[in-house]
Amino acid sequence: MAKETIIEVNDLKKHYGHVKAVDGISFKVLKGEVFTLLGPNGAGKTTTLEVLEGLKTHDSGKITMFGKTLRTNVPLEIRERIGVVLQENNFIEHLTVTEILKMFKNLYPSPLKVNEVLKIVSLQEKRKARVEKLSGGQRQRLAIGTALIGNPDLIFMDEPTTGLDPQARRNIWDMIEKFKNSGKTIFLTTHYMEEAEMLSDYVYIMDHGKIIANGTPRELVSSFGEEKIIEARVNTNNGKISELKEILGDIEIEESKVIFEASDLPKTMKSFLDWAEANSVEVEDLSVRQSNLEDVFLKLTGRSLRD
Amino acid sequence: MKYVSTIFKALFLSNLKSPSGLFWTIIFPVILLVILGSIFLNVGKSISVKVSIVNESSTFKGSNMDFASYIVKALRNMSKATDDKVPLLKIESGTTSRFLKKSVKELKLDKIDAVLVIPKFFNTYIYARTLHFPLKMKNEPIEIYTRQNSQSSNIAFSILDSVVSAFNKKFIEHSGIKKLVVPKIEYISLKKSSPFSYLNFLVTGIIVMAFMTVALFGVTDDLLVQREKKVLRRIFVAPIDRGHYLLGMTLSNLTLEVFQFALILIVGMWMGAKLNLGLNAILYILLTLVTTMPLGFFVASFAKSANSGSALASMFNFLFMFLGGLFFPITNVPFAVKAIAYSIPTTYLANGLRAAMGVSPSPTSIYLNILVPVLWAVVMTLYSVRYFKWEV
Structure with a gap:
């Protein structure tokens, strides 16, 4: 049975003078799913959310x-x-x-009971604490508590883990999982690739006010990069790396790190190691991984999500 | 109503729990009242001076030629309190040289303000002069001792001098006339017909100030600070309208003002203020509450940020506080200042409230006392409706 559509957006536009914050985007949010808008800062995610929340008109x-x-x-x-x-609570x-x-x-x-919500967001011990005394993570959990207390069907979360430490971020991810399991629909924006990958049922990648790709995390990764990714730290100068480009084709260079796709892993690995040996290049931290949404974004825009 | 009361409760509770907020809105006006009240408690009170009369006169005692006793009697009369008037003079009198010594000593010690000495042969001298007796005797003037550089001593001297001069005049006018008329001396009390009390004046001024402070700073905080901190955004994504928030916020500030009013009134009355709390007073207080509130809306609409808002609020606060004649009467200020004073609402509110509470008659007409604050309120409300931004 097809899932109920909770939000449907068609050709949404929001401009500020010459700035096209949201430039004709369309998407659907289905009931019970975690829906994610992924994109770098300034992509138009928050503006989209603010229109849906009623804070801005389109x-x-x-x-x-x-x-x-x-x-x-x-x-x-x-x-x-x-x-x-x-985003700011x-x-x-x-x-x-x-x-x-x-x-x-x-x-x-x-609404839900206050005690119930305190338990869900793990703030029972802080129930009598004044809000200005809360830590960043606690404040964020309280924000989630206030979003939850009305027992909503749909929860909007604008970069809910930005600025939190890894432990606090993990806590929030667990909470989002629980909401999803209890049948709530979650609309998430994030610029963390791993967050989108871990939580989302469906991802729209947004850049410069437009949606540039969409699909489940798996679909996105496989359609834009089935390949394995090789990452290595090399100790050499740029001249030799350009030589490597001739051998391997497209290479991303991040500081002393080289990142490249390997459609045929053993062959590509061999060519890389041969090149290193022939040029007496030291190779450190060599790793092979599955390509992820970060790589998809890089491939689509030529920029990193964190830029 | 549920929405309004939710916002009201939250904001009011926040106010009650905010130490700085409570200090400025509730405690500060009371402190100001106590300080100004105790410094200037004597302003407008009638003065009275203490005088010793040393009557050394020993001739014609008990006869109708005892001129010295007429002077003493006249001065005594001035020291009697009638109605609610405070007597101008407090008199001690004696006849011995010992009393003279004691009086001079007291004068030096600031305990009394002047000593009047009637010499021994005063009556004889006056008698001789009045009847043009060719009696050769040296002048026996009345002497008045005062303290140098003392205001109260100067006042005492003026009073005594005026009494003595009055006698002199009579003696000269009627020299040769048998009937000696005792001059009638009126009280020269500084009290006006309707007694003016600075404390009453101050309490009503502080009430207007307190209302204005809450309107300026409370509303600015609830709108500008909450907007800047994005608290308003968070509230407005919940199922609540802006009107609910405005109403809840206004009610929370009004309630604060009612508490404030009660506290100022209690402290003021404890200090001795006498205020009339009739229907007129209550109606005018309500008018003051309602017409000061838009000041805060105006500041919140005019200022771009919470910082500039609080600066603007402070500016208005000082202007309205000092030029509005809240603490001191503004009758003797230069014309330019007066022009500003008579264009700001607090001047009229203070005048109106003072009249309504029976403190002093209003120097401005009652219509202006209602019209001017209402006009300010309307203009500021219209501006706010037009220019206030919920989002920055």
């Missing part, structure tokens, strides 16, 4: 959410079904975690 295009077409803003009855985690100062959650709880028709 210039043109059609947006349908929960079967209703949005005109200028998002009506209350739709906002009641949405939870939002913004601050709360009314001097209030405690519980007080903030209670405040948001009162705005929704069929």
